[in-house]
Amino acid sequence: MQTEAIQAFVSVCDRGSFQAAAEALHLSQPTISKRLAALETRLGHELFDRVGRGVALTEAGRAYLPHARELLAVIQDGARALDNLHADTAGPLRLALSHHVGLHRMPEVLRAYIARYPNVAPEIAFVDSEAACRSVVNGERELAVITLPSPAHPGLVEDCIWHDPMSVFVGRDHALATAESVAATDLAAYPAVLPPVESYTYAIIADALGAAGLDIAPRMTSHYLETLRMLAGVGIGWTVLPTSMEHPELARLELPGVAIQRRLGAIRHPRRSLSNAARALLTMLDARREPSARA
Template sequence: MTHSNKEYNHTMRIDALQAFVAVAELGSFQAAGQRLHLSQPAVSKRLAALETRLGHRLFDRVGRGVGLTEAGRAYLPHARETLAALADGDRALDNLADRVEGTLALAISHHVGLHRMPEVLRAFVARYPHVTPEIEFADSEAACQRVVNGEAELAVITLPVAAHPTLLARTIWHDPLAIYAGIEHPLARRESVTFADLSDYAAVLPPRDSYTYHIIDRALAAEGTTLQTRMTSHYLETLRMLADIGLGWTVLPRAMPHALVPLALPSLDMHRELGVMRHPQRNPSNAARALLAMLEAAAASPD
């Protein structure tokens, strides 16, 4: 095989991996084609070539939908890691120029994006006008996975309570939490509230698999409170609204503006850490390094 043929085959394999990951994530050949700016037949052709090369069918095609086969599920993390390694190599070469430019893929949780990042990002885009931030708003858990997959360089989120198995965390903001209820809620009209009282009423809280729920559950379980969760949402603004209309008490950051009634529980010390997650084995771009430096400066400044 000539050098040019080897180069061609490597290029085709990378293109096929990109098509495979896109279809796996989007569940559609058509949507994958739109992401990659390809026709649907072109995506199908690249996947067929990859399946032939691997000797395994990667997708089950049922009607208009597609789902990963067992082989596809086994191969997906390796495909993502390969694409992430290629992007890492490109960043290492780009960094040699010592310029802060290009795209910067970020995954930001909704609350952090609304209440903590605007000032940082405003200063960042003013200082580095040749950087194009590509921001995806995601739940903290999904944002971490985007960094693991190589789809984002940094995640700025609610940090997990336990150390992440792959990523490094850096706390930027300390975020005290408190318990609140709408003004018409029975607990809001009491002069004093106990932890046992909380068990008697439904709550509106983040989903059970979220980092914030784990913080709430651990803090209240230590006080003997049994949670009765009526509704859940990752969006704290939604929880604020649900509490305001009387569907349950809730837990919100003390710094978050609202018209709810705080329930005084002096012995409760409940807080979460907000910060940035990055992959320790990948080269951050110059743009990512610049944003990390600005986040470090924010961490050093008083709230």
């Protein structure tokens, strides 16, 4: 079928080689090659430049890729719509979680969920919030529970579940740890360890501190907040973490006039059907929504 060839095309794009795509789809590499050759013949364009063992998208391949992703997503959407005709909450739940939300917000939710719906098979990807958004846009995941982007993603629907206040932290031996008062601009004299500059969390931090007159330039970055907590604790730099991540090795700084806060919650695609399993999870999350998030 043509959809099988399109699936092979997208898999090669995502994994970077015919062999990796074949392993992911449980097919032989010659089968992948034949499907792609047939697709290229049908389309009348070469989709890949084959150089040695590597592959790179041609201009035609880059133009076709978003349409291929959308077609596969629509097919999955139709299958879910048919599955939803059955009243049972069962089958796969294709979910993406950001690392912090997965570790600190979702364990109790998932524990209650799998106890209530034992016939659901969660397929959870732990990824960065930015990658989670892309996976929902591309139809690879039904839902993601993440740090919500600010401003909101134009192609997705979001449900804010929790507000996540954040604070500036330094190690106990840091020069600012015992200062009587600290302004945001005082941080400029010291290195910072922060989330990557392309992340949603970095944008939130940069906006809040920028409004207080501080332009930040991190010495090191990491998506993992536990790593940032460790780096600040040993004295490599100041950082910004959820206030709930206070630690004995850290001192929290009170910065007058600075309020940093993330919104955490679920995102979904507005034009795609959700499985009964995904709908059940959204209902459970809504029951845990903080009052401030409801507002």
